[in-house]
Amino acid sequence: METDWLEKHLKDDGTRIIESNEDLLLYDTGHIPGAVHIDCGRSPDPLIRDYISPEKFAELCSRNGITPDTPAFFYGDKADWWACYALLGVSLFGHEKVKILMAAGTNGKRKAVR
Numbered sequence: 001m002e003t004d005w006l007e008k009h010l011k012d013d014g015t016r017i018i019e020s021n022e023d024l025l026l027y028d029t030g031h032i033p034g035a036v037h038i039d040c041g042r043s044p045d046p047l048i049r050d051y052i053s054p055e056k057f058a059e060l061c062s063r064n065g066i067t068p069d070t071p072a073f074f075y076g077d078k079a080d081w082w083a084c085y086a087l088l089g090v091s092l093f094g095h096e097k098v099k100i101l102m103a104a105g106t107n108g109k110r111k112a113v114r
Helices: 005-011 054-063 077-093 107-112
Strands: 016-019 073-077 098-100
Touching: 016 077, 073 077, 077 098
Parallel strands: 016 073, 073 098
Antiparallel strands: none
């Protein structure tokens, strides 16, 4: 999805904008209004490098207002590569309504959609 689309649909009910960054501190420095920060790419276990359990994933989604039917739009830093990784994880848990917001995480576009 392009950021122009996002500007027109930013306040739509039932959609969720998700920021996922390699830099964990970036979300707190500014983000798209209404976006939630989800870090699907880091395992909470330092020895097992895997996605979180289905139960923990369901809890994470519930806490952030995301159901399998929620359209979810991902963006992040580093040309959205971490967001793509998070999108893959969400897809592996059966969520099909997922898309990447193209270049929304770059500084210029991030400012444009605020």
